[in-house]
Amino acid sequence: MKKTIILVSVVILISYLSSCEYDNYDAPSVKITGKLISGGQNFLYDGNPARGLIKVIQKGFGKADNGTSVRVDENGRFAQLLFPGEYWLTLENNVYPFDFKAIRSLGAGLGYDSLKIDLQSDIEMDLELVPYYLLTDFTAKVENNNIVLRCNVAKNPEAPVTVPKVIFARGYAGTTSIVNGGTLCTKSKRAVITSSGSFEILIPLFGTNSYRDIYKNNFREHAFCRVSIELDGIPSYYLYSDIVKIENVPLVQQ
Numbered sequence: 001m002k003k004t005i006i007l008v009s010v011v012i013l014i015s016y017l018s019s020c021e022y023d024n025y026d027a028p029s030v031k032i033t034g035k036l037i038s039g040g041q042n043f044l045y046d047g048n049p050a051r052g053l054i055k056v057i058q059k060g061f062g063k064a065d066n067g068t069s070v071r072v073d074e075n076g077r078f079a080q081l082l083f084p085g086e087y088w089l090t091l092e093n094n095v096y097p098f099d100f101k102a103i104r105s106l107g108a109g110l111g112y113d114s115l116k117i118d119l120q121s122d123i124e125m126d127l128e129l130v131p132y133y134l135l136t137d138f139t140a141k142v143e144n145n146n147i148v149l150r151c152n153v154a155k156n157p158e159a160p161v162t163v164p165k166v167i168f169a170r171g172y173a174g175t176t177s178i179v180n181g182g183t184l185c186t187k188s189k190r191a192v193i194t195s196s197g198s199f200e201i202l203i204p205l206f207g208t209n210s211y212r213d214i215y216k217n218n219f220r221e222h223a224f225c226r227v228s229i230e231l232d233g234i235p236s237y238y239l240y241s242d243i244v245k246i247e248n249v250p251l252v253q254q
Helices: 002-023
Strands: 030-038 054-057 068-070 077-082 085-091 098-100 115-119 123-131 133-143 146-155 166-174 185-193 196-204 222-231 234-240 244-247
Touching (some): 030 115, 115 123, 133 222, 146 222, 166 196, 185 196, 196 222
Parallel strands (some): 030 123
Antiparallel strands (some): 054 068, 085 115, 098 123, 133 146, 146 196, 222 244
16 A cells, blocks of 8 residues: 555656646747738738638648647737747638738648748748728718718729629727627628629617617727628638727717
């Protein structure tokens, strides 16, 4: 019995020392940062963490790496801390309403090319892409107890000749400057556009599922607004406008 107790104690001690050694590993120490670029400006992305886009992968013998997701914010900026080493930057295997210039698609469902990165110190890199459509002249106003969102849409002349048509438009109203596909107050409408067009979305201020109702105890006199368009056959990734803040949002019906 005494020998058994001693043996168990030794096993526990070894496990403890092993866990201490594991916990004392150095933390990731180098950073990759950058931004998505379109037409010489930041590309306005969804920013919803649930919508993965970029990931980095390590390859080699004995490695089974599904990749580390790199979050991209609403302004197209990204950053990720990593351990020093060789990585391959690629895209999640999804269909997108844009093409990256340096990362080619390998075919439907086959994934994408990758860019090799020798990450020994902090690096900054920009990734240029071509959206299939351009959203312009976005406005947000309060009219007749509604937040009224209007936007123009035009096919990007740099996009491939044949691209999916626009089938839906969405409007978002949030209480903070973070407005993305996960924003609670969202309204959508059918909007079929094949070349150019415009749309208008109304978000009610009062009543069921309104701006005041969805956000409880919402006495803010401002709202942050945004719109997006969904393309046929691309149900999870949209093209977005910038984010506009509107003031003097009424607290009671006018």
